[in-house]
Amino acid sequence: MARIAVIGAGIIGSSITAVLQREGHAVTCFDPRGPGQAASFGNGGSIAPGSIAGTSGPGILGDAIRWSLAGGGPLRLHWPHLPVAAPWLRRFARAGRPDGLQGTAAALHQLHRSALTDYAQLLGPGRADLLRTSGQLYVYDSDKAYEKDAPGRALRRDHGVRMTELTADEALEMEPSLRPGLARALHLPDFGQTPNPGALVRAIAEDAVRDGARLVTTCIHKLLPVPGGRGMGLLSDHGEEVFDTVVVAAGIWSNRLLKPLGAAVPLESLRGYHATLELPRMPGQPIYPIAEKIMATPMEDGLRVVGVVEVAGIRKPPEFSNIDRLTGAARRIFRDVGEARSVWMGHRPATPDSVPVICRAPGHPDLVLALGHGQTGMCGAPGTANLVSDLLAGRQGRIEPHHFDIARFR
Template identity: 30%
Template sequence: MKILVVGAGIIGALSALQLRRSGHAVTLIERDEPGMQCSYGNGGALSPDFCVPFALPGMMKRIPRWFADPNGPLFVDWRHLPKSLPWLFEWLRQSKLDKVWHNARAMRALHGPCIDLYESMLGEKAAGLIERGGSVYVWKTPKAGPTETLSRTIRETMGVQVVPLQGRQVQEIDPNLHPSYCNGLLFPNNGHTVNPLRLTQTIVDMFVAIGGAVIRDDVQGPVWKDGKVIGVQCSQGSNLAERMVIATGIRGKTFAAQLGDHVLLQAERGYHVMLPDPGVRPALKISNRDHMFGLAPMENGVRIGGTVEISDPDAPMRPERARSLLMHARAMYPDLNVEGAEFWMGSRPSTPDCLPIIGPSARAPNVLYAFGHGHSGVMASPMTAQLVTALINDAAPPVDPTPYRPDRF
């Protein structure tokens, strides 16, 4: 079949590669350079263990404290609040226990095999790009409370391997970390990519090498004929195809609305600070759970990334959010060299239940959505690409697609 994949972030790129591999004539349409939007600046975590949704019972008790702290992990742009309310209400609804377990299982299905799948999909190109070696959560004080207890139960039930760390055990894992961080959890089966942009670009190169086509253009909407979508209208003309995959990240909502599909998608804007010559490096991917951000040792320096900002994706960035990350990181690694620090902001395409939107449009079943991967698009991408390919080929899906269906809200 002739297939158009719109959006060359990590989701579109890997889906295009897998579709091409299964024999289709695939064209990837991207308005920017491939991989330069959200897939550029993320923390690169590949965490098979990531199966605890953010909406949990008891979470509301933590949120006021985060709001009160100008350097805290959560910021809401009040001007944007009216537009965000339906999403925020649904987020609250998703914190009910039965929904939490449902979402946790669906997260585990997507993320569990991510490293194995990347290695098999990338073959020899995975070497030097995908690193195993684990990741670690650290705290200054042990966190007790309902959300931590539930998180532990979920991980145990899902069979996630976790090693608790106390006191000097934390510094044995990462000798450069300040000794005040004396509680931790080691996830030995996690990993990360050392360069998220190179990961997407490598996949696009592999796609082109096997006959995939890439067009640089801005998709403006569907082309209809006789009640059927037969292609997409771009700024430089129309492109026709039998099937279309919409993998436009946070912009997915626009195309869905043009087809009359209602999806709940909110920009959870996040920031990173890239330190090209950090002096000290974390020994492995590390998450500070007191302030909810992470540091990743990357091939071009150390990346400090995190924070959630509920705002308009097109609003100007707030550099003070990135400066807060830097401040917290220096408390963990006092010898960090911050010279040449670069700030970046990107919009996580987030849904209230922490699950992506993967499946056909209700009005145009030949259009498949693959966006809304929120905090975990890099780790969810291989399974998403497999699922997209199976749905297009009408083959047995690798995981139950029901939890990700576009009309679930």
């Protein structure tokens, strides 16, 4: 049994805490906000094992510049932030080349493929209401949009993702809340969702505490390497404490702790928004209107529409005019969309190639990195927790660790 500290109680840190505690370690998880309050709170709740495409793509920077100048596009650059973001953006553009896309897909396939069954194990009995294997429906407003998505379909097919093509009439029969006028649709039966991401994270953290983990609501100010020895120290408002292993899962804030140790990861916030809307008749599954680049998920408190990727750093206040884009898109797709019940902005902690970093930190064998899950952290969390557990046990598990090593950025 080892004494392990996990920094961050988002979906990544909470899942790692739960898995390591269950394996018999003594785990303490630190977060000033408590479980599931940051990116893991307001996301789209999609748990899509076949979500392997990554955020970049061919010509992505040209598109981003065009959309940013015109306003209203799905990916926006905030000009004053560009000098800071430039090195990350160069790598992001490289990840959009064909070999980059294949590498991303191979890694995410490993991490995501059994997400729903892994969650079922992580949650245990009595939590079934937090997970739905609902399927997902991709809808296309034109045959052109369908053709444009051909590379995405080919990538999923190559990785064994089950998909059924539907006519517009079949899609409307499956989801009567959709407006007529679709060209066609694609049903992905093995995809799923949580109807309440924040509650899912809290449940995982509560179960870990029930199993004996310690949850401390405080901020870690500094990592303190132990001179010439094993372990890693932490400095918080409660003083200093030394652990056998420290796991950094602090989302977009991770580099504040890692930079002083020379272990920073190329991370950028891909800021995203949600609007939770009233809808009298909910769809039975998440709907992904491909051309609009939004996701609409039936949640406990309404239809949650998520989207927009903004490269603007973490200090700029939210640009809530983005909500109009989300509600406008929802009104084009669904009948009878009502008022917004909540609006929100969060920071997707993104690496340039959309593949998280999950490995021991170079030069610090007792420090483990588990961060950079970008657009798919809800999906990648159980796989991440299993990989961290394998790394600490020195086991070769189901996931090949080399995909997630920081070495690819060095």
